Amino acid sequence: MAKVDPWKAAREVRTLKEAHEALGKLQPAPSSAPAVLRDYYLRSAVIYGQVAETDRDHHHEALYWSARERAKGERLSPEE
Numbered sequence: 001m002a003k004v005d006p007w008k009a010a011r012e013v014r015t016l017k018e019a020h021e022a023l024g025k026l027q028p029a030p031s032s033a034p035a036v037l038r039d040y041y042l043r044s045a046v047i048y049g050q051v052a053e054t055d056r057d058h059h060h061e062a063l064y065w066s067a068r069e070r071a072k073g074e075r076l077s078p079e080e
Contacts (some may be wrong), residue, residue: 009022011047015053018051019051021067023047044065
């Protein structure tokens with residue numbers, strides 16, 4: 001049986017709105033382990049970066065979200 005990839009839908013988004021919706025469904029609880037949160041934020045940064053190239057009407061806003069998520073992820077230790 002094939003393993004389901006919960007990030008597949010997020011990687012396929014084309015607009016900022018779709019990204020917010022897809023990533024909202026994947027967001028872990030705030031009480032999750034720091035490594036889980038770090039992974040989520042860094043993956044989200046990549047998705048928003050891709051959206052900046054496909055949703056040109058929201059290019060700068062998507063870049064903001066990408067930088068914001070990256071910064072949040074980088075503040076968390078990967079070892080925790």
